[in-house]
Amino acid sequence: RKEVEQDPGPFNVPEGATVAFNCTYSNSASQSFFWYRQDCRKEPKLLMSVYSSGNEDGRFTAQLNRASQYISLLIRDSKLSDSATYLCVVNPPWGGGYNKLIFGAGTRLAVHP
């Protein structure tokens, strides 16, 4: 089993739609969680951290369910510019507080007019 698993997609949605991605992780002692965004052939960039209580940043909402070991990302009112690959990222317990990051393979989102 992979340490971090995501549905690869692609998710094809119209502008204005709400779309949700899930991600599961295997190590229950993992310490911190993130969503990164990666545009085609470009470097990953931090979208948002994921906190235990859930957190929101504009149209983006991230949730963490430690009991079930999954993380979700909800995007409301999708824009064309949201088209990208979304990477679920986990900092495992052996990371020592450093960014020993484990990446999922990514979920591709395509927003169309």
Added chain:
Amino acid sequence: EAQVTQNPRYLITVTGKKLTVTCSQNMNHEYMSWYRQDPGLGLRQIYYSMNVEVTDKGDVPEGYKVSRKEKRNFPLILESPSPNQTSLYFCASSLKGAEAFFGQGTRLTVV
């Protein structure tokens, strides 16, 4: 401007010809790492460094070397490249427990 700079961005080389991919950051970050990205596999860590002269293997270190003689630089060395090292490579840096910043990537093809 805060950034991580990798060079070259694109490289085609032949099997066995030693090469170095440079990585430099201007944010005084302690932690630097190298990843490779392959279709369907996501980013996998090759090597990382927690500070000057402190390096350790990541998940896929075979065939690679690194050095950290200065805080800002973290070159990736392929002593004898092989076709299975054809990949997209990213360097990243961060402070402890903080956001990771990535370089723009190096697309390497080994023929």
